[in-house]
Amino acid sequence: xxxxxxxxxxxxxxxxxxxxxxxxxxxxxxxxxxxxxxxxxxxxxxxxxxxxxxxxxxxxxxxxxxxxxxxxxxxxxxxxxxxxxxxxxxxxxxxxxxxxxxxxxxxxxxxxxxxxxxxxxxxxxxxxxxxxxxxxxxxxxxxxxxxxxxxxxxxxxxxxxxxxxxxxxxxxxxxxxxxxxxxxxxxxxxxxxxxxxxxxxxxxxxxxxxxxxxxxxxxxxxxxxxxxx
Amino acid sequence: xxxxxxxxxxxxxxxxxxxxxxxxxxxxxxxxxxxxxxxxxxxxxxxxxxxxxxxxxxxxxxxxxxxxxxxxxxxxxxxxxxxxxxxxxxxxxxxxxxxxxxxxxxxxxxxxxxxxxxxxxxxxxxxxxxxxxxxxxxxxxxxxxxxxxxxxxxxxxxxxxxxxxxxxxxxxxxxxxxxxxxxxxxxxxxxxxxxxxxxxxxxxxxxxxxxxxxxxxxxxxxxxxxxxxxxxxxxxxxxxxxxxxxxxxxxxxxxxxxxxxxxxxxxxxxxxxxxxxxxxxxxxxxxxxxxxxxxxxxxxxxxxxxxxxxxxxxxxxxxxxxxxxxxxxxxxxxxxxxxxxxxxxxxxxxxxxxxxxxxxxxxxxxxxxxxxxxxxxxxxxxxxxxxxxxxxxxxxxxxxxxxxxxxxxxxxxxxxxxxxxxxxxxxxxxxxxxxxx
Numbered sequence: 001x002x003x004x005x006x007x008x009x010x011x012x013x014x015x016x017x018x019x020x021x022x023x024x025x026x027x028x029x030x031x032x033x034x035x036x037x038x039x040x041x042x043x044x045x046x047x048x049x050x051x052x053x054x055x056x057x058x059x060x061x062x063x064x065x066x067x068x069x070x071x072x073x074x075x076x077x078x079x080x081x082x083x084x085x086x087x088x089x090x091x092x093x094x095x096x097x098x099x100x101x102x103x104x105x106x107x108x109x110x111x112x113x114x115x116x117x118x119x120x121x122x123x124x125x126x127x128x129x130x131x132x133x134x135x136x137x138x139x140x141x142x143x144x145x146x147x148x149x150x151x152x153x154x155x156x157x158x159x160x161x162x163x164x165x166x167x168x169x170x171x172x173x174x175x176x177x178x179x180x181x182x183x184x185x186x187x188x189x190x191x192x193x194x195x196x197x198x199x200x201x202x203x204x205x206x207x208x209x210x211x212x213x214x215x216x217x218x219x220x221x222x223x224x225x226x227x228x229x
Numbered sequence: 230x231x232x233x234x235x236x237x238x239x240x241x242x243x244x245x246x247x248x249x250x251x252x253x254x255x256x257x258x259x260x261x262x263x264x265x266x267x268x269x270x271x272x273x274x275x276x277x278x279x280x281x282x283x284x285x286x287x288x289x290x291x292x293x294x295x296x297x298x299x300x301x302x303x304x305x306x307x308x309x310x311x312x313x314x315x316x317x318x319x320x321x322x323x324x325x326x327x328x329x330x331x332x333x334x335x336x337x338x339x340x341x342x343x344x345x346x347x348x349x350x351x352x353x354x355x356x357x358x359x360x361x362x363x364x365x366x367x368x369x370x371x372x373x374x375x376x377x378x379x380x381x382x383x384x385x386x387x388x389x390x391x392x393x394x395x396x397x398x399x400x401x402x403x404x405x406x407x408x409x410x411x412x413x414x415x416x417x418x419x420x421x422x423x424x425x426x427x428x429x430x431x432x433x434x435x436x437x438x439x440x441x442x443x444x445x446x447x448x449x450x451x452x453x454x455x456x457x458x459x460x461x462x463x464x465x466x467x468x469x470x471x472x473x474x475x476x477x478x479x480x481x482x483x484x485x486x487x488x489x490x491x492x493x494x495x496x497x498x499x500x501x502x503x504x505x506x507x508x509x510x511x512x513x514x515x516x517x518x519x520x521x522x523x524x525x526x527x528x529x530x531x532x533x534x535x536x537x538x539x540x541x542x543x544x545x546x547x548x549x550x551x552x553x554x555x556x557x558x559x560x561x562x563x564x565x566x567x568x569x570x571x572x573x574x575x576x577x578x579x580x581x582x583x584x585x586x587x588x589x590x591x592x593x594x595x596x597x598x599x600x601x602x603x604x605x606x607x608x609x610x611x612x613x614x615x616x617x618x619x620x621x622x623x624x625x626x627x628x629x630x631x632x633x634x635x636x637x638x639x640x641x642x643x644x645x646x647x648x649x650x651x652x653x654x655x656x657x658x659x660x661x662x663x664x665x666x
Contacts, residue, residue, distance in 0.1 A: 010474050016481035054470050080473035081466060102476035102503065105484040191541070191577045198540035208544050 002116055005046040006030040007037030007063065008078070009056050017050070020105035021112070034058035041067055048112055051095075053079040053086070061086075061093055068094040074119045076111055078103065082183070100183045107179060114166060130165045133226040135204070135213060137165050146204060156181070157200050160193075164214070164224035173221040197222060230409070231402035238398035239391065246387040257379050261370035266342065269302050269365045273346050276304055276363050280348045290314050301341075301368040306348075309359045317366070328360045341368040408436025412444050419451065420522055458516065465513045472506045515564075523643060524666035525565035526558045527601045531593045534572040538580070545585035554594035559601040561663040563643035568663075571639045575605040575659055578633070583609020583656050590654060600644055600664045606652030636661060 004026045008014045011032070018028045029044060031037035034055040041049055049067070053060030064075060077090045077098040087098055096115045099108055118139070130137040134147040142158055144151045153161065159181045164172060174190040182188050197214060206212040216222050279292050289306055293315045297303055305315030307324055327334050327345040336343045344365040347357075370376050415432035431448040434440055479499060486492045515523075535551040542549035561568070572591075579589045587608040596602050633647070636659070640647045644663035652658035 010478065012478035013474065013481065016478060016485065020481060020484065054474075080470040080477075082469070101473040102480045104480050189573075189577045189581070191580045192573070194580070195538055195541040198544045199537075201544070202540055 001025050001027060002047040002112070003027045003029070003044070004112065005037065005040055005044065005049045007032075007034065007041075007049060007055065007060075008052040009033065009054070010052070017105075017108065021109065024105075024109050026112070032056075034060065034063040038063055038066055041073060042070055045071075046073060048074045048076065048116060050076050050078050050108070050112070053077060053081060053090070061089060064090065064093045064095060074115045076108075076115060078108070110180070117166075130162070132165055132168055132213070132224065135165070137162055151203050153203060154199075156196055157203070160196055161200060161224075164222065168224055168226070171217045171221045171223045176221070231399065231406045234402040234405075235395055235398050238394050242391050242394040246390060250383050250387055253383060254380060257376055258370055261376050262342075262367070265301050265367045265370065269304075269344060269367045272296050272302060272304055273344060273363055273365055276306065276365075277346060277348050280306055280361055280363065281350060286314060301370065303366045303368075305364045305366075307362045307364055309361065315364075317364075320362075324362050324364065328362050329357050331357055331360065338366065341366055343367075405437060405440070408434035408440040408444070412440060412447060415444075416447060462517055465510070465517065468513055469510050472510065476503060476506060522666065523562055523564045523567070524560055525563060525568050527561045527563075527568060527603065527663060528553065528555050528557075528559040528593060530565055530568045531572060531591060531603060534569060534576065535591050538576045541580060542589065545580075547580075547585040548588040550588070550590045552590060552592040554592065555601070556595070559593065559595060560666045561601050561643060562666045563639060563663055567639045567643075571636045571661065572603070572605075574633065574636050575661075578657075578659075579605060579607045579609070583607040587656060588654060590652075596662060600662060603661045603663065604658060605661075606654050606658035607656040608652070608654040609656035611651050611655070611657045612649055633659070 004021055006014060006017050006021075006028060008017065008030065009032050014030050014032065018030055021028045029040060029046070031040050034057050037049070037051065037055075040046075051060050051064060051067075055063065058066075060077065060079065064077070067073070067075065074096045075094065077087075077095045078101060079086065079090075079098065080101040081087075082100045090098055096119070097111050099111050130139065135144065136146075137144045137158075139162060142155075144153055144158060144161055160177065163177065163181050174193040177193050178184045178188040178190070182192070197216075198208070201207060201211070201214055204213050206214065208216055213224050213226075214222055215225055276292070276296070279289055293304055293306065297316060303316045305313055305317055307313045307320055309328065311320070313319070323334065323336055323343075324345055327347050331347050331349065333344070333346040336345070344363075344367070346363045346365070347360045348363060349360065411434045412432055415429065418429045429451070431451065432444045434444045476499070483492055483495045483499060486495070532551060532553070535549065539549055563571075576589075576591075583589065589605070589607040592602075592604040592606075594602050594604075633649070637647050640661045640663060644661070647659060647661045650658050650660070
């Protein structure tokens with residue numbers, strides 16, 4: 001069980017998120033303004049903060065910057081702004097992840113779980129990079145290498161590889177990839193996932209017929225497994 | 230404008246010069262003729278004295294040789310016996326008439342003026358029939374006379390005036406045209422594809438007051454456009470926030486429903502609503518994506534997208550061919566983002582609806598009337614007959630949700646729309662006609 005602080009000004013969303021996360025076993029508190037959220041984050045020391053950007057008193061990115069000055073609590077930015085500059089600014093300001101509105105309860109809960117796993121004491125003590133066989137993924141540095149050779153990945157290819165690497169051996173559906181990696185839970189084409197997987201396979205030096213890391217499970221999805229040999 | 234000003238000044242100065250120089254030339258010529266006639270009158274008097282003194286013909290001959298020095302005056306003495314001393318001997322009717330009447334006369338002849346002066350000898354020799362006649366032909370002054378120098382001076386003066394006026398006109402023209410060109414270049418930069426009003430600093434010109442006023446008005450207009458764009462951007466962010474926030478609440482409420490059946494049904498409805506909201510937000514951000522003028526190089530974008538999809542094609546064993554029939558960059562009136570989305574939808578449809586290894590081909594070519602044509606075709610089963618393939622969301626479940634409708638909207642807003650049909654490869658063919666930027 002984690003203690004989660006929701007900083008969200010919308011009175012319709014706030015209780016729904018609180019209830020959904022409470023139902024999933026988290027202890028949830030909330031604030032409706034940026035300054036109140038900042039104060040609660042300092043006082044209550046939550047395990048994770050879900051931060052809306054469009055707050056009535058202070059912009060969420062400023063709240064994030066102020067929060068980072070006094071705390072290293074993991075922050076997931078939840079925002080209606082889906083433009084790249086805003087999202088990049090948030091990540092650079094110290095956000096651990098982001099989710100674009102409208103999101104579902106499952107989506108938010110999955111992201112909270114992933115971030116908490118990443119920042120858990122065990123994970124923090126160890127190498128922050130994900131290593132699967134000869135594949136090493138430096139998540140904070142957004143770099144990946146194979147057998148010591150750095151891979152030239154596009155931002156989306158990196159996100160795709162990282163998402164699969166965080167779930168080694170788990171079959172992930174293309175719809176889940178569209179939802180989590182592309183932030184398109186209700187749109188997008190699975191062929192977009194296919195073509196990115198093709199490029200990823202090329203860069204990992206494998207093919208769909210002769211996979212090394214990326215195994216396609218026909219009709220279900222794809223999974224990342226340690227290379228044999 | 231500068232050329233027009235120069236031509237106008239040249240025409241005006243030319244007319245003034247012609248109006249001044251032509252009368253001056255005529256005047257100079259008249260003065261020259263009068264000068265000759267005056268000299269001729271003096272010579273006539275002197276010759277008359279010599280002839281009247283009944284000098285012997287040898288004396289008269291020596292005298293005439295001296296005065297006929299070839300300076301435009303030729304003096305001849307015509308005697309009544311038909312003999313003559315001097316150039317151009319021979320009588321005509323006018324000479325005989327002057328002799329018989331005893332009256333001098335002046336006649337215009339070819340090349341000048343002829344003076345006929347009968348010389349009264351007095352006494353027994355004063356019979357009119359025996360009167361000698363002095364004929365003086367004064368040639369009309371020509372260029373070989375002193376007139377040439379005067380004319381040359383006038384022409385040089387005229388040319389100098391003309392050149393001076395043209396240089397002055399050019400200088401004045403530059404002082405007008407330079408600042409106007411700066412303002413025009415500024416306006417052109419504002420309208421250039423890929424530029425936003427923020428990219429172009431305000432124009433500052435140093436020229437006539439009217440041009441400075443024009444530049445200031447343009448700068449105010451640009452500032453106004455910038456303000457409007459900023460407001461639009463803020464409004465768009467607000468629209469996104471105002472639409473997506475209640476959508477989030479709806480999603481969360483649907484997630485909280487106990488009935489799985491209701492949850493699925495409402496989720497499906499929300500999916501449709503979400504697609505519409507996304508389309509509205511996307512459309513409202515068009516000016517932010519495109520700037521003032523939407524433009525992209527279709528040739529470059531097509532090559533890049535075909536290369537991108539080639540990875541999947543090769544994995545599937547599907548030949549994907551790019552046929553480039555353009556000779557140069559094909560700049561179309563469509564933003565790069567929109568063109569990428571358009572091509573991705575078309576290629577996505579190929580990969581979704583034409584089972585591998587059905588081949589696919591993308592052709593880009595210049596349109597005869599301007600613009601660019603892109604054809605995406607495959608060897609798959611083709612479009613089902615009678616299906617409204619261009620309708621929103623009709624492209625199948627495994628698609629972007631907007632399918633060919635996005636393509637149709639993009640093509641319609643930047644060109645002549647799209648047509649679907651059957652390809653010579655055997656499957657579907659989608660032709661998109663994009664207009665030039």
